[in-house]
Amino acid sequence: DAKTTQPNSMESNEEEPVHLPCNHSTISGTDYIHWYRQLPSQGPEYVIHGLTSNVNNRMASLAIAEDRKSSTLILHRATLRDAAVYYCILRDLSNGANSKLTFGKGITLSVRP
């Protein structure tokens, strides 16, 4: 599976937007970009995923670069509850049953009151 690179950590202020970057320069045409987050002492939680076009849902937005070599997860108004580890993961669905999620270390987001 292609690899992603994320900063180790990021800080933000409550009620301000947060942009979490992810680099995936070796992405292939069949790789979907997935984001999960893990709150302290909990299991990971699905946030959003996309292939080429920008995606929006109730939790966040995903902005994908035109060349697909990078993407940004956007939290529009950070809350204290958004403090978590955010994982950017590439998932190659052309692998059929072998298209599993492979987690890296993720980026730790801290939110200041």
Next chain:
Amino acid sequence: NAGVTQTPKFRILKIGQSMTLQCTQDMNHNYMYWYRQDPGMGLKLIYYSVGAGITDKGEVPNGYNVSRSTTEDFPLRLELAAPSQTSVYFCASSYNRDSGYTFGSGTRLTVV
């Protein structure tokens, strides 16, 4: 709707003991997965299943066994516990290979 339920939440095992970590889901998901997470690290895939009666190894299968006799249940068996298996174990499920995963709340296992 309970989602993915894992039991127990905590367990301490002595070296050489055996145990089964239980995982059940009520969403009629075909795919199920077992991950482990060591402190400060990301999750590593142990085993997965694409349907009842079908299982396959993930990244770190040594020391573990699984079975999938029903769609709902995917237990993880540790036969001879070792300190290296001290970790938090997460079970997950997905409807199909394109879907997002739903994770359980985890089992924290300590082997002493």
